[in-house]
Amino acid sequence: MFGSGDDGSGGDASGLAVTVSLSAAESEYLAGARRRFVRRWLRATLAVPAALGLLIAFPWLARASIGVGVQGAPVRLHTVARPGSSYALPPVYVVNTGTQDETISMRVQRLSHGPGRTVPSSWIQFTGNGMQLSARKSARVPLELVVPAGAAPGKYLSDVVVVGSAAVSVGKTNLGVAAATKLEFSVGRASDSGLGIPPWTLWAIGGLLLAALAVLAFRVSGLQVRVARRPVSSKFIDSQGGYRGR
């Protein structure tokens, strides 16, 4: 099996030359092994610079993050809300502070401490719930407050919670982020607008008062109006008030 042969080393006189002779099958096997080795070596040699190039070109790949932000100033309704009415709240500023696209969802939840009733989540309607927001992009989301007819009067306090989430992977622990800002408003009594009477009665009462004032002013001014009846016959009344006949 083993014998003499040229190993192709160039015949270096100073080195130890070992020559072996291989069968055709063994040579084929060795050639295959060499090709596999070269292929793997090339793959490894190319993979490292390619990965480095990707990380340099797209640095966020090295540290993908999810992030979300919301305005720090509370969301406030500057008028007293009336039961049975709807109000447009100031739009909420939302920003994706992460490095990848996120789905933004919003909800109302009591997280802040302090006095005030908790806002029922059904009272707040979000227009842009579930929207997609690209990395580093922001948006303003309109909110609507719908106060039901039977709402209790008083101050209300809760939080607008903005949740940013990337695509959920099954079998993984998905990390989520959220940011919250306060939501504050007051609800008045249902009868505050008219002392328990319809608004048209205020106009009627106002009109009557104006008429009374006009009559009073007329009397105080001393002006008099005399009303006289024209006689039915041909007689007429002279300037002194007497009758003159023809």
Place this chain on the structure above:
Amino acid sequence: MVGRVWAVLIVGILAIGGISVVKKAAQTTTIPGGSTSATVNVLPTTRSITVSPGQVTFSDCHRGQPPYHSTSTLLGQPNGECSVGTLGAHGTYPITIDNLGIPSNIEVSASNAVPADNGTRWRLCSTHGHPACTGPGGAPGANEYKARTTARGELSATALTASPACDFVFDPTGGCLAARGQLRHEGIKLIGPTRFSDSSASFTITITWIAVAP
């Protein structure tokens, strides 16, 4: 030969110089009318938080009993344990939580564990909180799990609950107030059920950090 090398070098230097001049000229284009624009960066007024990476996988698993003893990456039963990061004094804490915006309280919560086939979930429980774990010695019972976040040294662990609770990693003195730009590195430890009835190969959990007004 030497002359040719010099010629090549000189041409190369001139080319690089030419490119630099063109670039500089492009950067200093003047605006007609003599006006200029300037940008001023301001402190953020938003409350914001960033977590990286966005997804993690539990590993470093141990405990359980034959034939369901945990392997290095698979949770066993009863009450197998896995973690994100290698926790301990010299461990690694791979999750970074960064309070980018205005000073805020950082709170954290977790969901129930949802099996891949959307079958019977593992309910999140805690030893001292609500809902309480029903296993022996405060351990999770059947189809229950508990988890906590922790930082280096495990001095300020926070038991995870379904509703947001202070992440004490940010303030070991008992609060969770984070200053602007303050970040923390955290790991997670999970203890699984005494037994689980769903035969899915994986369960999905979502852990959420939230920045709240102090």
